[in-house]
Amino acid sequence: MREQNWNRLQNEGGEGYNPYVETKNAPDRREKMDRLLSIMSATSSSDPRYDELKKEYNALFAEEWTPEITKARRSEWNEFVMSLKKAGKSVSKGDINKKTAEMGITLADLKKAVEINKL
Numbered sequence: 725m726r727e728q729n730w731n732r733l734q735n736e737g738g739e740g741y742n743p744y745v746e747t748k749n750a751p752d753r754r755e756k757m758d759r760l761l762s763i764m765s766a767t768s769s770s771d772p773r774y775d776e777l778k779k780e781y782n783a784l785f786a787e788e789w790t791p792e793i794t795k796a797r798r799s800e801w802n803e804f805v806m807s808l809k810k811a812g813k814s815v816s817k818g819d820i821n822k823k824t825a826e827m828g829i830t831l832a833d834l835k836k837a838v839e840i841n842k843l
Contacts, residue, residue: 753784753787753788754788756784757781757784757785757788760777760780760781760784761781763777764777764778764781782840785833785836785837785840786840789833789836789837789840789841790841791841791843793837794834794837794838794841794843795843797827797829797834797837798834798838798843800827801823801827801831801834804823
């Protein structure tokens with residue numbers, strides 16, 4: 725009942741913010757990482773909080789990019805590049821963009837994961 729009254733009075737009949745309704749699930753790892761990157765980009769690297777934010781980001785990154793996952797994604801990427809070379813084609817930016825979107829990764833993340841996992 726309080727939920728309906730709040731919407732009727734405060735939200736003018738709509739369904740905006742309502743303190744009587746539970747919020748959506750907690751953000752997933754990718755949302756947390758994006759939020760941390762956003763905060764880090766607005767924070768000076770000399771700020772003591774920056775190092776804490778970076779450690780938290782790197783921990784989340786390491787959870788997502790385990791050595792096994794990194795090896796699998798790297799192998800998939802290398803097979804893609806080799807298949808283009810065997811076909812006599814060069815790797816274009818369009819090919820790169822299409823494949824990374826299909827894989828759901830960026831080459832910068834793949835490179836970082838290879839370095840972190842020392843592969």
